[in-house]
Amino acid sequence: MSSRNELKSRPYSVPDGYFDSFRAEMSRVPLPAHTAQWRKAAPYMAIAASLALLVTAGTLALNRFSAEEDISQEDYILFSDNLISTSIYEDHMQEQIAEVGLMDEEIIEYLIFTGVSPEIIELSK
Amino acid sequence: MTDKEIMELYRSGSREKAFALLVDAYTERLYWHIRRFACSHDDANDLLQDIFIKVWTSLPTFREESQLFTWLYRIATNQVLNHLRRQRFRSLVSFESASLMLEKKIDEDPHFNGDELQRELHKAIQRLPEKQRIVFCFRYFDEMKYEDISEITDTSVGALKASYHHAYNKIKDELQKKF
Incomplete structure (x- = not known):
């Protein structure tokens, strides 16, 4: 592989006159005003706030549910064994996400903005 | 015009003109850099435009501690990485393999010669x-x-x-x- 120099050559072409037309196109693109860094993060902060709110609401709902039941730790463990893991919590989250109307693309942009790697999601599946 | 002269022009207040010169100087180099990852001319074209918009919005934060060339490549590489991650996330949603999607793009690319x-x-x-x-x-x-x-x-x-x-x-x- 190291001795095959033809492998290092570009196996791609571009349409005729592409670079000139790209430069011309770029000169017509309306350039956004220079804004403060925090303004760029605002939409992602809004999504983060929505998710944080959902988590808080879900946790409070679960705490209230378990506080109403005066059960011993032993009963609690037995009861937990009969539950599908985090099903109440997940259902609640799914409903809330549907209500807030977060789209896949918005969630993807948020994950990218926060630096979550796709490998982590793949591993958790 | 050198990178240093472009930045001097930018700092003197001729921002749009300096940016146009920067686009002139780096369009081809950045295109060929991102083309290998984008796997299609159309994706590379979209990415390149996004990169230059990002460069424009980030120029006020460029402190000239690094060379303009490495700074631009860093922005381009980050945009490429985000593009690849976006594709991986989309593939998770659609249950398609991201690398297979990219390989398919290479097979279907009319500009691959x-x-x-x-x-x-x-x-x-x-x-x-x-x-x-x-x-x-x-x-x-x-x-x-x-x-x-x-x-x-x-x-x-x-x-x-x-x-x-x-x-x-x-x-x-x-x-x-x-x-």
Whole structure:
């Protein structure tokens, strides 16, 4: 592989006159005003706030549910064994996400903005 | 015009003019850098436009502690990484393999004019983990110095050498199996 120099050559072409037309196109693109860094993060902060709110609401709902039941730790463990893991919590989250109307693309942009790697999601599946 | 002169023009207040000169100087170089990852001309074109918009919005934060060239490549590489991550996330939603989608793009690309060995090489690159892919392309095709790659990717030279070694061997093995 190291001795095959033809492998290092570009196996791609571009349409005729592409670079000139790209430069011309770029000169017509309306350039956004220079804004403060925090303004760029605002939409992602809004999504983060929505998710944080959902988590808080879900946790409070679960705490209230378990506080109403005066059960011993032993009963609690037995009861937990009969539950599908985090099903109440997940259902609640799914409903809330549907209500807030977060789209896949918005969630993807948020994950990218926060630096979550796709490998982590793949591993958790 | 040199990078230094472009930045002097920018600082003097002729921002749009300086930016136009920067686009003139770097369009081709950045296009060929991102083309290997985008796998299609249309995706590379969209990415390049996004990169220049990002460059424009980030110019006020450029402190000139690094060279303009490495700063631009860092922005381009980050945009490429985000593009690849976006595709991986989308593939998770649609249950399609991201690397298979990219390989398909190479097969369907009307602007790909390499031979079979080059086609398989570029497909094998798409199967590498993100960072190995970036290091491999910088080092193998552009023959860039590890020190420059380190500045662009914010990764230590030692880690880059290890990544390149793994990537090179994986690709070599894959090509040897097929040819």
